[in-house]
Amino acid sequence: MALATRRLALAAGIDRGPFEDFLVDEARLLDERRFRDWMALFADDGTYWVPAVPEQKSPFEQASLFYDDRELMKTRIERLEHPRIHVQTPPSRTAHLVGNVVIEHADDGKGEFLVGSTVIMVEYRDDTQRIFAGRQRHRLRRHGDTFRIVQKRVDLINCDAAFEAMAVPI
Amino acid sequence: MHDGHADEIGTLIEPGRVHRRVYTDPDLFELEMERIFGRAWLYVGHASQVPNPGDYITTELGRQPVIMVRHRDGSVQVLLNRCTHRGAKVVNERSGHAQRLTCCYHGWSFDTDGTLATVPVPEGCGEGFDKNALSLARAPRVGEYRNFVFASLADKGLSFEDHIGPMKGNIDDLVDRAPDGALALDAGMHRYVYNGNWKLQVENVLDSYHVPFGHASTVNKQGVQFARREGDQKGAAVIETEKKQTASSWKDRKSFIAGNGHGWTSNTALDDGKRSSPVFDDYKHALADKVGAERATEILTPRLHNSLIYPNMSIMGLNIHVRVIKPIAVDRTEVNVYPIRLVGAPEAMNSANIRLLNVTHSAASFVQTDDLESFVRAQKGLQSRMTDWVDISRGLGAEEPDRASNATRGLATHEMVVRAQYRAWLGYMHEAA
Numbered sequence: 001m002a003l004a005t006r007r008l009a010l011a012a013g014i015d016r017g018p019f020e021d022f023l024v025d026e027a028r029l030l031d032e033r034r035f036r037d038w039m040a041l042f043a044d045d046g047t048y049w050v051p052a053v054p055e056q057k058s059p060f061e062q063a064s065l066f067y068d069d070r071e072l073m074k075t076r077i078e079r080l081e082h083p084r085i086h087v088q089t090p091p092s093r094t095a096h097l098v099g100n101v102v103i104e105h106a107d108d109g110k111g112e113f114l115v116g117s118t119v120i121m122v123e124y125r126d127d128t129q130r131i132f133a134g135r136q137r138h139r140l141r142r143h144g145d146t147f148r149i150v151q152k153r154v155d156l157i158n159c160d161a162a163f164e165a166m167a168v169p170i
Numbered sequence: 171m172h173d174g175h176a177d178e179i180g181t182l183i184e185p186g187r188v189h190r191r192v193y194t195d196p197d198l199f200e201l202e203m204e205r206i207f208g209r210a211w212l213y214v215g216h217a218s219q220v221p222n223p224g225d226y227i228t229t230e231l232g233r234q235p236v237i238m239v240r241h242r243d244g245s246v247q248v249l250l251n252r253c254t255h256r257g258a259k260v261v262n263e264r265s266g267h268a269q270r271l272t273c274c275y276h277g278w279s280f281d282t283d284g285t286l287a288t289v290p291v292p293e294g295c296g297e298g299f300d301k302n303a304l305s306l307a308r309a310p311r312v313g314e315y316r317n318f319v320f321a322s323l324a325d326k327g328l329s330f331e332d333h334i335g336p337m338k339g340n341i342d343d344l345v346d347r348a349p350d351g352a353l354a355l356d357a358g359m360h361r362y363v364y365n366g367n368w369k370l371q372v373e374n375v376l377d378s379y380h381v382p383f384g385h386a387s388t389v390n391k392q393g394v395q396f397a398r399r400e401g402d403q404k405g406a407a408v409i410e411t412e413k414k415q416t417a418s419s420w421k422d423r424k425s426f427i428a429g430n431g432h433g434w435t436s437n438t439a440l441d442d443g444k445r446s447s448p449v450f451d452d453y454k455h456a457l458a459d460k461v462g463a464e465r466a467t468e469i470l471t472p473r474l475h476n477s478l479i480y481p482n483m484s485i486m487g488l489n490i491h492v493r494v495i496k497p498i499a500v501d502r503t504e505v506n507v508y509p510i511r512l513v514g515a516p517e518a519m520n521s522a523n524i525r526l527l528n529v530t531h532s533a534a535s536f537v538q539t540d541d542l543e544s545f546v547r548a549q550k551g552l553q554s555r556m557t558d559w560v561d562i563s564r565g566l567g568a569e570e571p572d573r574a575s576n577a578t579r580g581l582a583t584h585e586m587v588v589r590a591q592y593r594a595w596l597g598y599m600h601e602a603a
Contacts, residue, residue, distance in 0.1 A: 050534070052358055060521040063358035063509050065534045067525060075396055079536055082387035087543040160264075162361035162504045163533035165542040 012120060014108065019115045020101050022076065022147050027096035027119070030169060035077040038169070042070060043141055043148040050154045065159065066169065080168070087167045092125040095166060104137070111142030112150070119154065121170050132170050133157055179599050182550070183592045186563030193367040193560070206481055206598045207232025209324030209331040213483035213494060214238050214248055216307075216355040216508070217317035219265065224282060227265045230496055231323060236309065237261050237271065238319060241282045248309035248321040251283045260306065266544050271306070280306050282562035316345045317353065328430070336577070340477035344485055346469050349453075349460040349514030355492060357524050360366035360507040361534040364542045364550035368497035371505055372591060374541055375484045375493070378423050378582035379564065382408045382416045384544055388536050393417065398489050398530065400522035401450030402447045411474050423475075423582035426575060431480025431594025433587040437472040437488060445470075453512075453519040460514065479589070480594050489526045501549050507531045507538075527561075562588045 028036040042048070050065040059067040068076060079085055097120045105114040114137060120133045134156035140147040154170050179201075180341070182189040193200060212231045215238045220225050226239035228251055235251035252258050253273040260273045260280065270287055272279040277290040285304035289295060305602075309321035313330030318341060320330060345353055366372075374380070382389070385408075389395050393409035407417045427433040458466035474487035484493045490512075496504040509527045511520040530537045552560070565584025572579035580586035 001528050052360065052532070056358075059528075060517075060524065061357060063507075063524060063532065064361050064528050065360075067528050072529060076536065078390075079387045082381075084386035084539070086384070086387070087539040089543075159363070162363040162506075164363055164365075165539040166534035167539055 014103055014106050016101060016103060018100075019103060019147075021115065022140070023098045023101065023115070023117055026149075027098050031094050031096055033080075033091070033168075035080055035169075039070070039073050041147075041149050041150075042073065043143075043150050044070060045147070046070060046149050047151050048073060048149075048169060049151060050156065051159055053160050054155065056159075059123050062148060065156075065163070065166070068131075076169075085167070087165050088125075090126055092123050094124075095122045096120070098136075113140045113142075113147070114138070115140060119170065123168070130164075134159070135170075136170075172203060178188055178345060180596065184559075186588070188592055190554075190558050190560060192592075193369065193549065194500060194553050196280050196492070196500045199367075199497070201599060203232045203497070205601065207234075207323075207497065209322055209327050210481055211313065211320045211322050211328070211330060212481070213479060213492075214319045214321050216353065216492065217246055217314065217319055218352070218354040218356060220246060222267070222427075224269055225265075225269045225270065226261060226271075226282075228261050228263065229494075231309070231321065232497060234269040234323065235259055236321075239271070239282045239379045243283075245283075246312070246314065246319050247283050248312050248319070249280075249310070250307035252307070254280055254286065254304040254306060260494060282410065313426035316341055333430055336430065337432050337479050339575075340434055340474060340479075340485065340487075341391075343487060344490060346461075347457070347490075349456045351460075352513040352514050354427045354511040355508045355519075357509040357511055359509075360527065360532045360535075362506065362507075362538065362542060363498070363502065363504045364545045364546035365499060365501055365597050366503060368495055368503040369591070369595075370545040370548055371495050372478065372481065373588050374545070375478050375584040376425055376435050376582075376587040378420070378425065378435055378475075378493070379585070380418065380541075380544070384540055385537055387540065395469075396529075396536070399445065399526055400519060401445030401447040403444065403446075421581070421583055425580055425582040425584070425587050426572060426577040426579055427569075427587055427590040428575070428577040431591045432478060433480075433590055434477040435582045435587075436535050437475045449518045449524075456515055463596070473570050478591075480591060490523055490532050491527055491531060493531075503545075562592070 026041055048066055049059055052063045052065050056062055080088065096099045096109040097119050100118040102116045103113060104116045116135060116137050119134060119136045123130055134151065134154055136154045138152050141150050182192050197261045215227050215229060218240060220240040223240050223242045226237050228235065228237050237249045237251045239247050239249065241247050245549065251259050251261055253274065255278045256275055258273055258275045260271050270279045270281060278286065279288045281287045286301045286304045309323055310325035311322040313320045315334050315338060345351060370464045373377050389408050393407055393411040395405040395408050408420055424436045425433060442522045454466060454470065457469065476484055476486050480483045482495045492508045494506045498504055509524045529535055562585040565580050565586050568584060569578050569580045
């Protein structure tokens with residue numbers, strides 16, 4: 001399917017480059033802990049979702065690791081900036097790698113795109129290094145010469161595992 | 171310690187302090203698995219997780235793998251998840267549906283009440299082969315109250331009624347909030363683990379002392395924690411910012427103990443009882459339609475925050491959930507937190523509860539993560555041999571009887587509830603099997 005979609009995207013004359021650039025920039029904001037800039041990438045109605053089971057259908061009927069709208073994102077980020085966030089003393093350091101980018105759906109007329117990619121995030125904190133990996137999907141809306149995120153969904157391969165505390169977004 | 175000598179265990183607990191070995195000694199942990207998790211009434215699961223015959227979940231009681239499965243006759247069975255042939259774990263999924271439970275190794279197949287049903291190549295079995303003697307082991311005692319299923323792995327001991335009796339009202343408080351009078355634990359779960367002893371989580375459930383500092387990062391500049399629930403107009407005042415001290419309303423909160431290590435905290439200061447929003451009001455109407463307006467108001471009058479049913483589960487009345495504590499090793503614990511759907515409530519209300527629990531108790535939540543950090547640091551700090559004692563003396567001697575609830579009352583920022591847990595702990599640990 002991925003190959004077919006890619007051919008379609010190419011046939012429609014959609015250049016993957018701007019999407020890849022956007023995802024790389026987004027990952028860098030997270031790695032540099034520029035959380036407010038990261039949040040600004042989201043549309044006003046944007047959401048960030050990390051399901052807790054594979055192929056989860058809805059964030060409203062089942063538990064999720066993260067399901068933040070802009071308001072919750074703001075509270076989360078205020079907490080990340082708080083001097084007494086114990087679970088970030090010391091803070092996490094992360095390195096994201098984003099690849100295997102595929103434009104899964106494109107509606108150039110409406111300016112809406114669904115972009116799939118693979119993400120690996122290595123996190124180091126307090127003498128411990130761990131790895132998160134999975135497939136992510138960005139629902140993007142054209143915004144001037146860039147995009148706004150309508151939804152970022154990260155399906156971790158171990159989404160239903162028991163996790164030690166997670167403090168920063170993937 | 172290897173023989174678990176009663177006198178030595180007795181030296182580890184004093185009225186206002188606990189020896190650090192209680193959290194760090196692997197031999198003591200082994201003894202806990204035998205003497206507490208091997209015989210106390212443990213919460214297993216909720217009957218709504220296995221609504222139809224053949225539905226099952228798998229879990230652990232202490233370190234024992236078990237299957238909770240609905241049998242044809244409607245009963246909920248608690249079976250040890252261990253093939254009676256060569257010992258393999260029979261069911262490997264966390265939940266599912268099966269007519270028979272079949273071992274992957276040689277194909278022995280068990281009925282949903284544990285009876286051995288079929289064995290491949292039966293002609294190889296000797297003459298003395300007795301299928302009836304090879305059922306999956308069953309938890310010797312199973313008890314159920316309003317769909318909460320408990321089991322004891324010992325065939326004798328405190329009766330289920332005596333164990334759960336003092337906590338029935340706390341379970342009722344939650345279940346009665348459902349317009350149809352039933353809960354459904356069918357909205358997934360949050361799973362987290364930490365490198366620390368299981369009792370750190372158990373103690374924390376009723377600990378109101380840690381909130382203003384431990385969760386400082388969830389309190390805004392006005393000293394108020396974020397509004398937690400659908401219909402809340404604002405969050406609870408946790409800190410008086412001008413004086414930079416814990417808010418008096420927080421300090422006035424009460425906690426209660428009622429024997430067997432159980433306890434609960436009152437909801438004062440967290441809830442002004444004035445919730446209102448379109449979604450909450452719809453829910454309140456749905457409840458009033460079923461039970462009458464007066465009873466609905468009574469049910470929705472906030473009374474309870476957390477309730478601990480010692481040793482392995484708690485229910486929360488504030489942002490409703492069921493929490494199960496699973497010891498893995500002396501310094502490793504898994505916790506499962508289940509969102510609750512109130513059956514008969516508008517879906518928007520249930521969704522709001524499910525979403526709220528992500529914020530407070532997922533592995534990536536705003537609240538639980540700081541607790542996990544505290545547990546991990548406690549386990550690290552307790553490695554120190556220069557200071558052997560953990561202090562749990564706050565409010566020692568300040569307990570008083572509470573006739574209304576037939577319990578003992580203290581301030582929630584005191585440590586009465588922890589002392590009660592260690593009295594129960596000693597009771598289990600002292601008694602040889």
